[in-house]
Each structure stands twice: as structure tokens, then as C-alpha cells.
Amino acid sequence: MRKFVLIALVLLGGVLFTARLFYLQIYDASSDSLSQNSAIKVMYDYPQRGYMFDRNMKLLVSNQPSYDVMVIPRDVKPLDTLEFCGLLKITKEEFKEILHKARVYSPRLPSVVIPQLNKADYASLSEKMYKYEGFYIQRRSLREYQVDHSANVMGYIAEVNNAIIEKNPYYQMGELIGTAGVEKEYEEVLRGVKGVKYIQKDRFNRDIGPYKEGIFDTLPERGHDVQLTIDAVLQKYGEELMIHKRGGIVAIEPESGEILALITAPSYDPSLLVGRDRSKNFTKLWYDTISKPLYDRVLMGEYPPGSPFKTLTALIGLHENVVDTLDTFACYHGYRYGNRTLGCHSHPSPLAMVGGIANSCNAYFCNVYKRIIDKYPNPREGIDHWREGLLSFGLGDFLGYDLPSGKRGNIPTSNYYNKIHDYPAHNWSSLATISNAIGQGEVLLTPMQMANFTAAIANRGYYYTPHIIKNIIGPDTIPQKFKEKHYTTVEPEHFKPVVEGMFQVYKRGTASSIQIPGIDICGKTGTAENFTKIDGKRVQLTDHSIFVAFAPKDNPKIAIAVFVENGYWGSRWAGRIAGLMIEKYLKGEITRTDMEKYVLEGSLEAEYAKPYSGQPFSINR
Structure with a gap:
């Protein structure tokens, strides 16, 4: 009898151990729980945003590389603030304010310090970033317009604000979102899905490699391209x-x-x-409240x-x-x-x-x-x-x-x-x-x-x-x-x-x-x-x-x-x-062509200036 009880206890212990291991490795290994784990650093990999084409498949907007200086506040070590601010081309007060906002947002998640470095700034900064722990350069993409028209149709992207982050947990501080036009209406189609990497840290807060050999890491998925109904030639001519x-x-x-x-x-x-x-x-x-572009x-x-x-x-x-x-x-x-x-x-x-x-x-x-x-x-x-x-x-x-x-x-x-x-x-x-x-x-x-x-x-x-x-x-x-x-x-x-x-x-x-x-x-x-x-x-x-x-x-x-x-x-x-x-x-x-010349050379700016002149004016002439 004692033999059977002992065997039962061993089996029960094994089941409980297996269940706990399953919970820790599978159920509890969600992106939310991992991002809150103090022994794990979260790194995002941003996808290419989908391109836009006109009805005849003329390319309207593509992407260009961009580089942001990022910070993970809990990883920041003492540094020469004046030297670093000089590299970033910001004041010490601006740096303190940026770091304060990043800490308030999340000590564990990355925040943007300086967005959209140009190639020259990226080249000079990238070789010196090793000196500043907790800071790194994140590659992402910005829009590159192939046309100088259709701004109201395509819209634009901008950095997310707190209201957006609270409403949609997909977004993190410093990320970009469609804010007007097609960019906004088809945001979920165009944005793709960002990839995530989880980096294990030791007790000295040093990176020691991918968490669990990277089994929870995901690759970014490129956004879908969209074909618009507009005729780019007609749109440009109309403008x-x-x-x-x-x-x-x-x-x-x-x-x-x-x-x-x-x-x-x-x-x-x-x-x-x-x-x-x-x-x-x-x-x-x-603030152009007169012509309102x-x-x-x-x-x-x-x-x-x-x-x-x-x-x-x-x-x-x-x-x-x-x-x-x-x-x-x-x-x-x-x-x-x-x-x-x-x-x-x-x-x-x-x-x-x-x-x-x-x-x-x-x-x-x-x-x-x-x-x-x-x-x-x-x-x-x-x-x-x-x-x-x-x-x-x-x-x-x-x-x-x-x-x-x-x-x-x-x-x-x-x-x-x-x-x-x-x-x-x-x-x-x-x-x-x-x-x-x-x-x-x-x-x-x-x-x-x-x-x-x-x-x-x-x-x-x-x-x-x-x-x-x-x-x-x-x-x-x-x-x-x-x-x-x-x-x-x-x-x-x-x-x-x-x-x-x-x-x-x-x-x-x-x-x-x-x-x-x-x-x-x-x-x-x-x-x-x-x-x-x-x-x-x-x-x-x-x-x-x-x-x-x-x-x-x-x-x-x-x-x-x-x-x-x-x-x-x-x-x-x-x-x-x-x-x-x-x-x-x-x-x-x-x-x-006579009618075209009349329209192209014609201007109504004098009409629009009349109400602001302060002088009497005539109408319908």
C-alpha cells in the first residue's frame, strides 16, 4: 500500500511540475508578460509600410530609411551628459525632459529620444553609441513621395500620442501612425505587423542573448500595397x-x-x-488660417x-x-x-x-x-x-x-x-x-x-x-x-x-x-x-x-x-x-489651349485679399 501511495505522490508531483512549466513557458510567455519581466529586454523590428499606386499602377509613395535614437530608461548608466547632448544637438534641459517622459511612459520599454536622423548624423553617432548604455539607434522607414501632388488624398503619418496608445495597445511611444487621408483610413492595411525580439539579461543587467533561444521572437510583416482609384496625371493637372x-x-x-x-x-x-x-x-x-492648406x-x-x-x-x-x-x-x-x-x-x-x-x-x-x-x-x-x-x-x-x-x-x-x-x-x-x-x-x-x-x-x-x-x-x-x-x-x-x-x-x-x-x-x-x-x-x-x-x-x-x-x-x-x-x-x-492659358495664368488672390485690406471694395466684376 505504501508503495502505491509513494508512486502516486511522485506522479502527482510530476504532473504539477509539468503544468507549472507549461504555464511559465507557454501561457505566461505572452508579449505582455515578457515585456514586464525585468530580466528581459524588448526590441521591436519595424516593417516596411505598404506602397501606394494610382489606378494605372504609377508609384505615388514608397519608403526611405530613417534612424531614431532610442532609450530604455532602466538600462541607462551614468554618462557624460554634455558630451552626449552635443552629439544629439539638443540642450541638457531638453535631454532631461525627454528622459523624464520616457521613464513615466515605461522604464522597461523603448522610447524615442531623437527621431529621424539624417544620414550624416547617423554615420557620426552610430560609431559612438557603445559609450552610452541604454541608448541605441533604431532603424525604421519614413515615407518617400514620388509625386508633389495628392497630399490631401494620401495623407501623412505622425507620431502616436498618449490618447492613441491608451486606445490601441499595439502602439508604443515614438511609433508612427497614419493621421490623415488614405494613410489614416487604411492604417491597419498599410502598417504591417512589427517584429519583436526578447533579449535575456543577467543579474548585472547585461545582455546574454535571445530569451529561450528566440522561440518567442517574431519577424516583421510588411504592410500591403494599395492601388488607389485616382488618375495621377489628372490629379496633377487639376492641382x-x-x-x-x-x-x-x-x-x-x-x-x-x-x-x-x-x-x-x-x-x-x-x-x-x-x-x-x-x-x-x-x-x-x-496656422495659415487664411488660405487653410x-x-x-x-x-x-x-x-x-x-x-x-x-x-x-x-x-x-x-x-x-x-x-x-x-x-x-x-x-x-x-x-x-x-x-x-x-x-x-x-x-x-x-x-x-x-x-x-x-x-x-x-x-x-x-x-x-x-x-x-x-x-x-x-x-x-x-x-x-x-x-x-x-x-x-x-x-x-x-x-x-x-x-x-x-x-x-x-x-x-x-x-x-x-x-x-x-x-x-x-x-x-x-x-x-x-x-x-x-x-x-x-x-x-x-x-x-x-x-x-x-x-x-x-x-x-x-x-x-x-x-x-x-x-x-x-x-x-x-x-x-x-x-x-x-x-x-x-x-x-x-x-x-x-x-x-x-x-x-x-x-x-x-x-x-x-x-x-x-x-x-x-x-x-x-x-x-x-x-x-x-x-x-x-x-x-x-x-x-x-x-x-x-x-x-x-x-x-x-x-x-x-x-x-x-x-x-x-x-x-x-x-x-x-x-x-x-x-x-x-x-x-x-x-x-486658349482656355487652358486663361486658367493657368489666372489668379484670384486679389479677390481673397479684399476682406483683409481694410479698404472699401467692389464685388462681382
């Missing part, structure tokens, strides 16, 4: 056309929703936000859409069956209601729908809008039905595109008008909202939304969610939502007269002077009123120039929206730019 102007251009392929060009102006060279001068350059761009106007700018919105008024009027294509309305230099007049320019009168669009008649669309709202028992119901139709074009909300910034725009609700008119104490009618008919009033859209509703018209009633990613190379997959059609509430047959009206804008209407030979373009000019505050007073500035278009008329390949702040007539700046962009994309060359 050149927008020099000395403010605003934006969005071009979309209607049959897919792929974004061909996404231009905000003014912009900047993406290389400015790489290297040791990054902080200085970023500060300069950030970091402000993405095509996604964040909310503007009155002006006359391009009339196409939607026509479509909803047809859908609501309050107007047909042959109904005519007279125009006596504008639309008169009560003792007020919403003015209009000279053109033939009366006009039906195609002529109303071609000549951009305010009176025509005010009449259609009034019929839409007055169809219902009260204007509140009318506004809500009008709004429902507009929402189906992707207006009044985020479109769901794959870029991290954006605004909803504004399609006003009946509740909004109830509030401002103090309903039910005071009633209101369709005439109180009549400016909505022509894309003024409370209606606000982003240039992205303008391009998207133009794509929906080009498709005769549907659109794809605009997107910037064409392919993730490797997984070869993009979200399913970018392949789904979104149908508007307007029936397909109602688009024919609106498309014809937009075609006539070029043939005999407000854009007839800027036709492009050999291309059937359907477009709509727009001019939107522009106000600002100067010394607390509301002051009118020169109107905005707007143009939307698609081409060719049948089987369209490009839909575009151009918005030029303070550009006045739609055909003066925005229309010309749209035509040139369309020709560049469809033909690969420019035949209207």
Missing part, C-alpha cells in the same frame, strides 16, 4: 489649374464610383511633412450649390408629378413674390424644362419648387417629401466614402422652419423657403456631394458609393459596399429631359462659349452668393463659381464638380476648369 485659386475639384467614374481626382486648393507638397523639418512645416501649414475643401467645405441644384428641383418636380416637360413659365427678370423679386439674367421667355435648365432660369425653378411644396396639405409635409427625394441622391448625410474626414451638408427639415418661424404661433408657406429652389437658402452641399449627384444623373438614377481604394494588393479585396448600387427615388424616365437640358447648357446655354470640340458634355453652371463677417457685420463678397458636368452624354466615363471660391460666374472659372479636366481625361490632350 495646376487651381493654383492661385481656392476651392476644389471632384471627378468620379459614374459606372463604378471610383474617385478619379480629389483636389483641394490651396494644397501643399506632401514631402513637407517628412523628416526633421516636419514639425516646423506642419505648424506653418496649420490643410483644410480639405472638397470633403469639409459646405457651400450653397447654386444653379446645379436646379437639376434636382426639376427631377423631384417630375417625380412628384407637379410639372411635365412641356409646362412653361414666364420670367420677368426674376421670380416675383409679394413685394420681393428673386432676380434672373436676360434670356428668352417663357421657357419649358429643357430651356429652363439651359438658360438657368430662376423663375422657372421657383415655380416648380412652389408646386412641389404646395402639393401637400401644408408646407411642412411638402418640405419633408422634397427632402426625402434629395436624401436619395446622397445629400444631407455622409456618403460612406473611405476617407476619414467629411461633412453632412444640409438639407433643411420642416422642424427647422417651424423653429425659425415660431410655428404654430406663426405660420409659414412655401414662399418662405423659395431660395431652396435654386440651391441657395439653407441648402448646403460639399463638392463631393455635388459630384456624386451628378454621377447619379449621368447613370439616370443611381450611384455607387464614391471610394478611393481600387485594390488592396495581396488580399485583393475591397468592401462590398463599394460595389452596390444606390437608387434614387426618381424614376429613370424622368432623367431624359434633365440630361437634355444639361446638354443644351453647352450647345446654346450658359456654357456655350466653353465647349470642347469632339466631346458631348452635359453640364450646369452655377453662381452662389457669398457672405462673410467683417468687424461683426455681414458683408457680401464676390460670388462663388460652380460647375457640374458629365461626359460623354451617352455611356459617361467621368462626372465632375468644380467649386472656385469668389470666382463669380460659373462659366468664368469652374466651367473652364471642368471642361479642361474632362478633355484631359477622355482625350489625354488639350485642344482648347
